[in-house]
Each structure stands twice: as structure tokens, then as C-alpha cells.
Amino acid sequence: xxxxxxxxxxxxxxxxxxxxxxxxxxxxxxxxxxxxxxxxxxxxxxxxxxxxxxxxxxxxxxxxxxxxxxxxxxxxxxxxxxxxxxxxxxxxxxxxxxxxxxxxxxxxxxxxxxxxxxxxxxxxxxxxxxxxxxxxxxxxxxxxxxxxxxxxxxxxxxxxxxxxxxxxxxxxxxxxxxxxxxxxxxxxxxxxxxxxxxxxxxxxxxxxxxxxxxxxxxxxxxxxxxxxxxxxxxxxxxxxxxxxxxxxxxxxxxx
Amino acid sequence: xxxxxxxxxxxxxxxxxxxxxxxxxxxxxxxxxxxxxxxxxxxxxxxxxxxxxxxxxxxxxxxxxxxxxxxxxxxxxxxxxxxxxxxxxxxxxxxxxxxxxxxxxxxxxxxxxxxxxxxxxxxxxxxxxxxxxxxxxxxxxxxxxxxxxxxxxxxxxxxxxxxxxxxxxxxxxxxxxxxxxxxxxxxxxxxxxxxxxxxxxxxxxxxxxxxxxxxxxxxxxxxxxxxxxxxxxxxxxxxxxxxxxxxxxxxxxxxxxxxxxxxxxxxxxxxxxxxxxxxxxxxxxxxxxxxxxxxxxxxxxxxxxxxxxxxxxxxxx
Amino acid sequence: xxxxxxxxxxxxxxxxxxxxxxxxxxxxxxxxxxxxxxxxxxxxxxxxxxxxxxxxxxxxxxxxxxxxxxxxxxxxxxxxxxxxxxxxxxxxxxxxxxxxxxxxxxxxxxxxxxxxxxxxxxxxxxxxxxxxxxxxxxxxxxxxxxxxxxxxxxxxxxxxxxxxxxxxxxxxxxxxxxxxxxxxxxxxxxxxxxxxxxxxxxxxxxxxxxxxxxxxxxxxxxxxxxxxxxxxxxxxxxxxxxxxxxxxxxxxxxxxxxxxxxxxxxxxxxxxxxxxxxxxxxxxxxxxxxxxxxxxx
Numbered sequence: 027x028x029x030x031x032x033x034x035x036x037x038x039x040x041x042x043x044x045x046x047x048x049x050x051x052x053x054x055x056x057x058x059x060x061x062x063x064x065x066x067x068x069x070x071x072x073x074x075x076x077x078x079x080x081x082x083x084x085x086x087x088x089x090x091x092x093x094x095x096x097x098x099x100x101x102x103x104x105x106x107x108x109x110x111x112x113x114x115x116x117x118x119x120x121x122x123x124x125x126x127x128x129x130x131x132x133x134x135x136x137x138x139x140x141x142x143x144x145x146x147x148x149x150x151x152x153x154x155x156x157x158x159x160x161x162x163x164x165x166x167x168x169x170x171x172x173x174x175x176x177x178x179x180x181x182x183x184x185x186x187x188x189x190x191x192x193x194x195x196x197x198x199x200x201x202x203x204x205x206x207x208x209x210x211x212x213x214x215x216x217x218x219x220x221x222x223x224x225x226x227x228x229x230x231x232x233x234x235x236x237x238x239x240x241x242x243x244x245x246x247x248x249x250x251x252x253x254x255x256x257x258x259x260x261x262x263x264x265x266x267x268x269x270x271x272x273x274x275x276x277x278x279x280x281x
Numbered sequence: 282x283x284x285x286x287x288x289x290x291x292x293x294x295x296x297x298x299x300x301x302x303x304x305x306x307x308x309x310x311x312x313x314x315x316x317x318x319x320x321x322x323x324x325x326x327x328x329x330x331x332x333x334x335x336x337x338x339x340x341x342x343x344x345x346x347x348x349x350x351x352x353x354x355x356x357x358x359x360x361x362x363x364x365x366x367x368x369x370x371x372x373x374x375x376x377x378x379x380x381x382x383x384x385x386x387x388x389x390x391x392x393x394x395x396x397x398x399x400x401x402x403x404x405x406x407x408x409x410x411x412x413x414x415x416x417x418x419x420x421x422x423x424x425x426x427x428x429x430x431x432x433x434x435x436x437x438x439x440x441x442x443x444x445x446x447x448x449x450x451x452x453x454x455x456x457x458x459x460x461x462x463x464x465x466x467x468x469x470x471x472x473x474x475x476x477x478x479x480x481x482x483x484x485x486x487x488x489x490x491x492x493x494x495x496x497x498x499x500x501x502x503x504x505x506x507x508x509x510x511x512x513x514x515x516x517x518x519x520x521x522x523x524x525x526x527x528x529x530x531x532x533x534x535x536x537x538x539x540x541x542x543x544x545x546x547x548x549x550x551x552x553x554x555x556x557x558x559x560x561x562x563x564x565x566x567x568x569x570x571x572x573x574x575x576x577x578x579x580x581x582x583x584x585x586x587x588x589x590x591x592x593x594x595x596x597x598x
Numbered sequence: 599x600x601x602x603x604x605x606x607x608x609x610x611x612x613x614x615x616x617x618x619x620x621x622x623x624x625x626x627x628x629x630x631x632x633x634x635x636x637x638x639x640x641x642x643x644x645x646x647x648x649x650x651x652x653x654x655x656x657x658x659x660x661x662x663x664x665x666x667x668x669x670x671x672x673x674x675x676x677x678x679x680x681x682x683x684x685x686x687x688x689x690x691x692x693x694x695x696x697x698x699x700x701x702x703x704x705x706x707x708x709x710x711x712x713x714x715x716x717x718x719x720x721x722x723x724x725x726x727x728x729x730x731x732x733x734x735x736x737x738x739x740x741x742x743x744x745x746x747x748x749x750x751x752x753x754x755x756x757x758x759x760x761x762x763x764x765x766x767x768x769x770x771x772x773x774x775x776x777x778x779x780x781x782x783x784x785x786x787x788x789x790x791x792x793x794x795x796x797x798x799x800x801x802x803x804x805x806x807x808x809x810x811x812x813x814x815x816x817x818x819x820x821x822x823x824x825x826x827x828x829x830x831x832x833x834x835x836x837x838x839x840x841x842x843x844x845x846x847x848x849x850x851x852x853x854x855x856x857x858x859x860x861x862x863x864x865x866x867x868x869x870x871x872x873x874x875x876x877x878x879x880x881x882x883x884x885x886x887x888x889x890x891x892x893x894x895x
Contacts, residue, residue: 076473102475110473116466118578119459126456127463131475133456137484140455141448143285147455154456194475344696346703391880397695398638402830403879406872409827413869514823518703525700554719557711564704569689572697 027090029054029230030075030198035084037067037074037254044070045254048084052198057224057231059241061265062251063274068234069111071251072200076108077101089197103131107196109187111203111234117176121167121186124175125158128193158193164226165189181212185219192223198230199223205237213237217244242266250274297443301436308435318435320547322503325442326496327539331523332449332532333492338521339530339578340453341485342465344397346517347388347404348493350411351381353512355494356501357421363502364429365420374441374498381494382487384411389486393479408517416509426508433503441499445492450532452488461485465530515557522564528574533581538574605737610860611853616744616813618852619751623806624829625836625844626758627679627799633775633839634795636695640702641682642803643826644709647819649675649804650724650811651717657725664727668750668808672801679800680793688789706826713819721818724811747809754805755845758798762841767794775839824868831875837885846886 028051035048045067052058060068073079075086077098086094093101107128116124135150162168165185170178175186184204191199204220205213217240224231235241241248242262250258250265252274258265265271304321307313330348337345359377362368368376392403416424452458460481463471472478501507519542527538542560549556567574624646631639652671656662662670686705690698731742762768773781774791782788810825811817832851836843851871858867878885 078469078473097477098469098472099475099477102473108473110470114467114470114473116463116470118466119462123459123462127459127471127476128474130456130460130463135456137452137457140457141451143290143451145284148284150456190474344699392876395879395883398699399879399883401696401699402638402834403876405827406831406875410869410872410876413866413872417865417869515707518707521700521703554711554714557707558715561704561707561711565686565701565708568693568697568701568704569686572690572693 028052029056029089030232031085031087032071032075033085033087035071035074035086036082037070037079038082043254045074048251048254048256050249050256052230052232054197054230055224055228057220057244057246058233059245059248059262060232060234060251061236061238061241061248066251067254068251069202070254072108072202072234075101075200076106099131102194102196105195105197106200107191107194107198108200109184109191109202109204111206113183113187115175115183115187115190117174119175120172121175121178122155122158122162122171124186124190125161125193126154128190129154129157132195161189161193164223180207184208184216188219188223192227196229198232201231201233201235203234203236205235205240208237210239213240216240220244293447297447301439301443304439305436320543322433322435322438322499323547324540324543325438326499326503327520327523327543328442328536329445329492329496329499330520331527331535331539332446333489333496334520335524335527335529335532335535336449336453336461336485336492337489339524339528339535340458340465340532341461341482342468343393343482343486344401345404345486345489346401346514346521347406347408347411348489348520349512349514349516350404350408351385351490351493352497352500352516353408353411353415353509354384355381355497356507356512357415357497358494359498360427360429360501360507361421363432364427370432370437370502373502374495377498377501378491378494381497382491384494385487385490386483389483389490393482393486405514405517408512408514412509412512415512422508424509426506426510428506429501431503431505433499438499438503441495445495446532446536449488449492453532457481457484462530519560522560524574525564525567526574528576528578530578531574531576531580534574534576534579537576537581602737606860608736608738610856612738612740612744613859614853614856615849616747616852617856618832618849619748620806620809620813620848621825621829621832621851622845622848623751623754623802623809624825625832625848626755626841627803628830628833629836629838629841629844630771630795630799632833633841634771634792635687635691635698637687637698637702638830639687639799640699640826641705641709642799643822643824643829644706644713645675645679645682645800645822646803646807646810646826647713647817647822648678648709649800649807650817650821651713651722651807652804653808654722654724654811654817657727664746664812667727668805671804671808675804675807676797676801679796679803682800683793683796688792706823710820710823717819719819721816724815724817726815727812743812747813750805750809754802758802758841761798767791771795828868828871831871834875834883834885835878837888840885840887843885843887 030052032048032050035045036043037045048071060071062068074081077096077100081094088104088106093104116127133150133154135146139146159168159171162171167182167186167189178186205216208216220231221244223229233245245262248259248262248265249256250271257274258268258271308318330352334348337343355377358380359373362373362376363370388407392400395403415421421427460476463474463476464478464481468478523538523542524535526541527534546556624642627642628639631637649671652674653667656667656670682705686701687698690701728743728746733740762771770786770791773786774788778788828851829848832847833844835850836847855867855871858870
């Protein structure tokens with residue numbers, strides 16, 4: 027039983043088909059890569075999955091339930107979280123508040139106990155503070171908990187964004203070019219981090235990436251997207267030797 | 282600390298009581314001339330208005346400039362209850378606030394998906410529509426408005442102001458308040474973090490309208506007369522200036538802005554044109570040189586007196 | 599010549615078009631400025647007020663006739679528009695749109711109450727600049743002034759259309775409104791283009807101000823508020839940022855208002871305009887002529 031099943035998914039903008047007849051299956055615990063040249067439609071796939079865009083055709087099932095038509099926050103509540111290609115932190119808030127917002131959907135104290143400061147408010151806040159702090163420790167950010175997010179160095183902002191996504195307690199994590207703008211050392215560390223959080227949080231991860239070394243090093247299976255269509259899929263070594271992929275994507279770099 | 286009985290809250294409570302005691306003492310001992318009492322009540326009204334607009338504009342980042350409309354609804358409904366139907370004051374105030382909140386809900390649901398200046402202009406239009414409706418309603422005296430007894434005392438005004446501010450501050454310093462702030466910071470990210478952005482925009486908008494309605498009720502039951510002209514968009518702009526001056530997103534900044542602006546306009550009462558010109562120049566200079574206002578999004582607090590509890594619970598106070 | 603229903607309808611049409619052409623002239627300035635710098639120039643209605651006063655000054659104090667007075671007020675306001683942009687808006691070009699909007703509100707208040715300090719709040723009467731001649735076609739009455747007004751508006755709009763479509767400046771304007779950075783890279787001096795846009799928009803507003811003074815006979819420092827807002831409604835109705843949209847929106851709003859007045863509900867006229875605004879914003883925020891755009895994620 028796959029965790030995520032995308033069936034014949036298509037999306038057109040006006041007359042332009044950004045994604046066409048996409049079929050992807052992801053099983054629980056897998057770490058999957060989604061690669062392709064610029065403008066191939068990778069981020070569009072994420073936007074379709076998370077409800078930012080509405081599909082034109084096709085089916086999307088997550089944990090055996092239809093998720094098309096859901097709003098982004100509903101998709102998140104079902105257990106899918108994402109990061110963004112261009113970091114979207116709550117940049118004027120502190121690091122810990124960024125993470126606390128992620129825990130918002132799992133916090134149940136009511137508006138009434140908020141306004142009148144009933145005991146459930148205090149216990150709820152305490153629990154959130156505790157959980158958020160634990161998460162920051164894992165990402166080595168606990169010393170920066172009270173710092174403003176926008177003042178963090180770039181690499182830490184990327185890490186915080188992943189931490190924040192994990193705060194929603196997802197089953198499936200969607201990472202949109204997590205290594206963008208990182209140097210080889212940082213990319214290497216990120217690779218280890220991704221592997222490690224998968225074990226730690228028992229996650230399934232779908233990763234969009236440009237950096238080939240990252241994808242080849244960390245992913246178990248790879249889908250290659252070109253002009254909105256899957257042109258190849260398989261293990262990293264199969265992808266490396268697939269002539270179609272070499273032509274469409276690697277071609278420029280190999281030749 | 283699992284309940285409200287902590288140092289931070291006790292310090293705040295003592296501060297409020299002390300402030301009331303000092304001013305009440307000045308009034309009882311006749312040190313304060315009666316003219317200032319009027320200004321004091323105005324300050325209370327504007328603090329509620331500024332704080333509630335800040336909830337919408339500063340905290341949630343939804344740019345509304347129709348606050349005078351909600352105030353008008355609160356003023357008229359409460360006046361109808363107390364003066365025409367001879368109901369008790371508390372009931373009138375409550376009815377006015379609830380009516381304003383309902384209007385907020387009604388306007389907020391369809392318009393809050395508009396962003397930035399489109400929302401601003403829609404709320405401005407709404408405020409004007411409300412004014413024109415009262416202008417055309419003979420039951421409330423049309424353009425001439427109607428008179429009612431002044432039943433609000435300084436104690437009422439202060440008490441209602443304190444309760445309103447505490448409730449709104451409680452809201453902001455909670456997970457619900459943070460959800461609103463996350464919308465201001467980055468709406469797409471907020472949504473992807475599981476925040477139902479529409480719901481929280483509507484909650485903030487409705488709450489803001491509720492308290493604006495309450496302020497309107499206090500206004501109506503203090504100033505003897507209400508007229509549609511009072512609630513024009515200049516009033517909305519004035520409230521906006523207060524929160525911009527104090528710092529959009531800072532609750533204490535909004536309070537500070539309300540006090541400064543009300544005092545300034547009391548001092549310049551003899552030359553109303555100058556008052557507005559100064560307001561205008563101030564607004565432009567502020568935007569060019571210090572767009573974050575006096576406080577930015579920071580808060581002023583007495584917490585240094587009770588430092589230990591600060592990091593607990595509401596860290597975003 | 600009994601006044602039949604059809605006559606009444608046509609009469610309201612004439613009135614509506616006259617009023618609508620004024621709205622259209624103001625709306626054009628709103629829409630051009632929005633198209634270029636994405637700013638709702640709240641002060642635009644007040645620029646119109648300044649235009650009305652300049653015209654009044656030229657006619658009553660300098661004893662000029664209509665056309666020179668009109669040109670004088672247009673030039674004066676073009677300068678005013680450029681000055682406002684340079685002093686108040688330019689420093690905020692990269693600030694948030696809300697900061698810019700608040701600044702515009704500030705400029706608006708400044709013009710209104712600064713104007714009040716300068717010329718007092720007293721209402722001034724516009725001198726009659728046109729003969730009281732009336733023409734009657736099948737019972738529908740055209741005042742000489744109505745015709746001049748419509749003609750003036752049409753000529754100005756035609757001139758604007760020509761400028762934007764066929765001149766070098768106009769092409770540069772369209773380029774800047776399409777993509778400011780790319781225009782800059784193509785060697786277009788965006789600062790000049792923005793100033794030029796404010797100048798043209800303000801000049802049109804000034805013309806509208808003079809026409810408004812002639813039409814309603816009285817002017818005062820707060821006269822720009824409501825027509826300014828309504829012209830904005832017209833701009834939104836047609837699709838903000840779109841020049842033909844502003845023209846059509848203005849005329850439509852004028853017609854709607856005169857129909858509402860004709861039905862005997864003139865005190866509700868402004869409410870109807872704002873209701874239309876809210877409905878357009880909710881149903882089709884891009885206006886009648888606009889395309890929907892959404893933020894890229």
C-alpha cells in the first residue's frame with residue numbers, strides 16, 4: 027500500500043501544460059528524488075500535492091485518502107509538510123516562534139481559555155515550548171531560539187525551515203531544493219541530516235533537487251521530469267546510465 | 282506555573298490598579314481640571330480603537346481602514362438600546378459591540394481574501410456605506426443625529442479599556458495570536474504550516490470590530506450626541522495614524538500612539554486645521570524616516586520587575 | 599414637449615455621461631500611477647481640488663477665459679504631481695506597499711488641510727464661464743457647458759491615448775509598467791517616466807477639477823475626497839492599471855449614479871458607488887478589462 031499515489035496528474039496554465047499524466051508512487055519510509063531541468067515542472071508538482079494549485083486532471087491519494095481539492099492547511103493537517111525553494115520563514119519572528127507556529131495545529135487549547143488565561147492555556151503553552159525546544163536541539167539551533175529568524179546565516183535558515191516543517195509532525199516531507207545556495211561542505215552535512223531525520227522521525231521524504239551529488243548520494247529511487255512528463259525512473263545508477271536522462275538533463279553537463 | 286497567578290500577571294494587574302488609583306486620586310482631590318477628564322475618556326476610547334485596529338492591521342497584517350464604520354455601528358446600536366429603548370448601559374454596550382462584530386464577520390468573510398490595498402479600499406468603502414446608511418435612517422435622526430444622556434463615567438471608561446486591552450493582549454500572546462502573526466509574516470508559509478489563514482483573518486477582523494463597536498458605545502454614551510459625520514474616514518485615518526506612529530504590530534505601541542495623538546489633538550484643539558496638517562506631515566515623515574513607528578513590533582512591558590516568568594508561557598509578549 | 603419616460607431616460611444619460619467623463623479623467627490618473635508604481639495615490643482627488651482652485655484663481659483673479667485657465671491649472675498640477683512624487687513617494691519606492699499607501703493618505707490630508715489653511719474652509723463660487731445657452735433635441739436638454747465638458751474630456755482622453763500608444767514617452771511608460779527592472783536595463787530612465795506619469799495624471803485631474811467647478815459651481819478644500827474615492831471606484835471597475843478601463847469605468851459610474859439619482863435615491867448615490875466597488879473587488883478584483891494574476895510560490 028503506497029503512502030502517496032499520484033495517478034495521471036495533469037496541470038495546465040492557460041494552454042500550457044506544466045505537468046502532464048504524472049504517475050508517482052511512494053512507499054512508506056522511502057527517500058525519493060524528483061529531478062529535472064529548470065522549468066520541468068518540479069515545484070508545480072509540490073504545489074499540486076500541497077493544494078496551492080488545483081489540478082486539471084488526475085488523482086492524488088495520500089494514506090489511501092483523496093487529497094485533491096484540499097486547502098494547503100488541510101493537506102498539512104493530513105500529515106504532509108513542505109519547505110520552499112526560496113526560503114519562506116516568518117522572518118521577523120524568533121526562531122522558536124517559527125517552530126511554535128508549526129505546532130499550532132496540534133495544540134488544542136481554545137480561544138476562550140486564551141482570552142481568560144484558563145489553566146489549559148498555560149499547560150498548552152508549556153507543552154509547545156517544550157516540544158519546540160526539543161526540536162531546535164535536534165537541529166542544533168537551541169542557542170539561537172530567541173534570535174530573529176532573518177538574522178540567521180543562510181544555512182541555518184534552511185535548517186530552521188526543515189525543523190519547522192517537522193514541527194507539523196508529518197508523515198511525508200517534501201523538500202524543495204534544500205541544498206540551493208549551499209557550498210559542497212554544507213551540502214554534504216545536509217545529506218547526512220536528511221538521512222538522519224528520516225530514521226529519527228520515521229519519515230518518508232520526497233526531494234526536489236538540482237544538485238546531482240546530493241540526489242545520487244541520498245535517494246533510493248529517482249523520478250526524472252522533463253517538460254512536465256516523467257521520462258525515467260529508477261535507482262540512482264539506473265538513472266545515471268539512462269540515455270534519455272543524459273540527453274534531457276545530464277547531457278549539457280556530460281558532453 | 283499552570284495558572285494565571287504568576288508574577289507577570291500580578292505585576293500587570295498592580296500596574297493597572299495603580300494607574301487607576303493615581304488618576305482617580307487626582308480627580309477626587311480636584312487637582313485635575315474637568316477639561317482633562319474629557320481628554321482622559323477620549324484617550325480610553327482611542328486606546329480601544331487603536332488596539333483593536335492593530336489586531337487587524339499590525340498583528341494579522343490585513344490592511345483595514347474602515348474602523349470608523351464598526352465604531353459607528355457600536356455607537357448607534359448602543360445608543361438605540363440605552364436612549365431609545367431605555368435599556369441598561371451594560372446591555373447597550375454589549376449589544377453595540379456584538380452588532381459591530383457581526384458586521385465584521387459579514388464584511389470579513391468575503392473581503393479578507395483580497396490582499397493589500399484592495400482590502401484597504403474595500404474596508405474604506407464599507408465604512409462609508411455604514412455612515413450613509415445611518416445618514417439615511419430617520420429612526421436615528423438622519424444627518425442631524427440624536428442626543429442621549431451621558432452615562433459613561435471615567436471609571437466605566439477606564440475599566441472597559443483595561444479589560445479590552447488585557448483580552449486582546451491575551452489573544453496576541455497565544456498560539457491563536459501567533460497564527461495571526463504568521464499570516465502577516467508570510468501567508469503562504471503560514472498556510473503550509475497548517476494555519477487556517479481564512480479562519481484566523483476572520484477571527485482577528487471580527488474581534489477588532491467587536492472592540493471598535495465597544496469603543497463606539499462608550500463614545501455615544503459619553504458625548505451626548507452622535508452624528509453620522511463623526512464616523513467619516515478621517516476618523517479611520519486618525520486611528521490608523523495612532524498605530525502607525527506607535528508601531529504596527531506592537532500592542533503597547535498602539536496604546537502609546539493613541540495617548541500621544543489624543544493629547545496632541547487636545548492641545549491643538551483651538552486650531553483644528555493645523556492639527557490635521559501636522560498629522561499629515563507626521564505621517565509622511567514617519568513613513569520615510571521611521572516606517573516601523575516608535576516601538577516597531579516590540580512591546581514595552583513591566584516584566585523586568587518579574588523577569589523569571591517572562592520566558593515561560595507567552596514568550597511573545 | 600411633454601417630458602416622457604424616454605426623454606427622462608435620455609436626460610439622465612446626458613447628465614450621467616457629463617459626470618462620468620469627469621470621473622473618467624480622474625480615474626485615468628489613478629490607473630496610470632497604479633500601473634507604473636503599484637500605488638493607490640490617495641492624494642489624487644486632492645490634486646483635482648488644487649486644479650479646481652488654480653482654475654478658479656485664473657478665472658476670477660487673473661480674468662482669464664476658460665481655455666487658458668484650464669491649461670494653467672493643468673500645468674500647475676502637473677508640477678504639483680511631480681513634486682509630490684519626488685518628495686513623498688520616491689523615497690518609499692522599495693518600501694512595503696502599505697507604507698506607500700499610508701504616505702499617500704498623509705499627502706492627501708496635507709493637501710486638504712494645508713489647502714484649508716491657505717484658502718480657508720469657505721466655499722467659493724465658480725464664475726459662470728459658459729453662456730447659459732441650452733439646446734433641446736427631442737426634449738432632451740443639452741447645456742452649453744455639458745457639451746464643452748464632454749468635448750474637453752474626449753479630446754484629453756484622445757490625446758492621452760495617442761501619447762501612450764504612439765510616442766516614445768508612451769512606449770517607455772508601457773515598458774516600465776510591464777517590467778520596471780527590464781525597462782531600466784533597456785536604458786529607460788524609469789525615474790523620468792514615473793515623473794512623467796504623475797505629471798500627466800495630475801494634469802488630467804486638474805482638468806477634471808476645473809470642469810467639476812464649472813459643473814457644480816462651488817469648490818472647497820475638501821471637494822476632492824469623495825470624487826477622488828469614486829474615481830478610484832471607476833478605475834477598479836474598469837480594471838486598475840488599464841487605461842481604457844478607467845475611461846469606461848468612469849463613464850459607467852457616472853451613468854449608474856445618475857440613474858440612482860433619477861430613481862429619487864440621490865442620498866444613496868455614494869453608498870451605491872461603494873457597494874459596486876466592494877462587489878467588483880469580491881467578484882472580479884481585476885475589473886472588467888483585467889486579467890487575474892496570482893503570486894508565484
